[in-house]
Amino acid sequence: MVNFEVNGKQVMADIEEGTPLLWVLRDDLGLTGTKFGCGIAQCGACTVHVDGEAKRSCLLPVEEVEGKHVTTIEGLGGDGLHPIQQLWIKHQVPQCGYCQSGMIMATAALFHENQSPSDEEILARMTNICRCGTYPRIRAAIEEARAGAKKVLAA
Ligand code: FES
Ligand code: FES
Numbered sequence: 001m002v003n004f005e006v007n008g009k010q011v012m013a014d015i016e017e018g019t020p021l022l023w024v025l026r027d028d029l030g031l032t033g034t035k036f037g038c039g040i041a042q043c044g045a046c047t048v049h050v051d052g053e054a055k056r057s058c059l060l061p062v063e064e065v066e067g068k069h070v071t072t073i074e075g076l077g078g079d080g081l082h083p084i085q086q087l088w089i090k091h092q093v094p095q096c097g098y099c100q101s102g103m104i105m106a107t108a109a110l111f112h113e114n115q116s117p118s119d120e121e122i123l124a125r126m127t128n129i130c131r132c133g134t135y136p137r138i139r140a141a142i143e144e145a146r147a148g149a150k151k152v153l154a155a
Helices: 021-028 083-090 100-113 119-125 135-148 150-154
Strands: 002-006 009-013 047-050 053-056 069-071
Touching (some): 009 021, 053 100, 083 135, 119 135
Antiparallel strands (some): 002 009, 047 053, 047 069
């Protein structure tokens, strides 16, 4: 039995040890906003926050989140939209959308840690893959977050 919190709700998962967190989120909890892409921790489609840090849930054994707080795209903004989601809409970032929850979760974690990331930090942290090539719009949204939304992001 693994006990943890997902989007503010306590979860008790009676699940085989070693099962990836992504399976529990999607198949047991019905939180299908987090996507399965590569399954080998390379593409970032499965990115969630664990105690505020971006983690790729496709290879993260569920027992490693025992006692921790997991946030998925469904819980990122609480009752509304997170500022990063608002910027994603403003810049019309998604195309097919498959990678985008992971992109948003990775970006939100980056700005929660550092509201003025350098170009190098952005490149080092934003390693998610988008098959549709939305990178220029992702970059535009990140630039606006860095330049103008710092107070909002800190809230
Ligand atoms: S599905 Fe997890 S990184 Fe690709
Ligand atoms: S928007 Fe289609 S994979 Fe990124």
